[in-house]
Amino acid sequence: MPLAPLSGQFVGVGRADTFGPGGHFLKVEGRHVALFRLDDGFHAIDNLCLHHAGPLCEGEIDGRDEVTCPWHGWSYEIRTGRLVQDPKNGVSRHDVRVVDGEVQVRVNP
Numbered sequence: 001m002p003l004a005p006l007s008g009q010f011v012g013v014g015r016a017d018t019f020g021p022g023g024h025f026l027k028v029e030g031r032h033v034a035l036f037r038l039d040d041g042f043h044a045i046d047n048l049c050l051h052h053a054g055p056l057c058e059g060e061i062d063g064r065d066e067v068t069c070p071w072h073g074w075s076y077e078i079r080t081g082r083l084v085q086d087p088k089n090g091v092s093r094h095d096v097r098v099v100d101g102e103v104q105v106r107v108n109p
Ligand code: FES
Pocket: 049, 050, 051, 052, 053, 054, 069, 070, 071, 072, 073, 074
């Protein structure tokens, strides 16, 4: 089934203080999104690994803020979505902001 067109709008996903450090699964406008809380704030990328759609929100985060897919070890830069092993490829990065304590995500294609 084709995905519905994206609205291009920021969508509220919850209070910032309810998201601890690390990865969190979100569904935003029908997309599976991995929201990460790092030392410098929130970042979001597609949750589905390019290899076999492993859940990136459940991956380990290393000291360079790269997340490793829990299924077979492909790694992604959390801030860009770039695939570490093949930087020409990657998952979509989504825009995140916090407004009045609420995390909002704008899904990119
Ligand atoms: S599904 Fe992510 S590395 Fe295989």
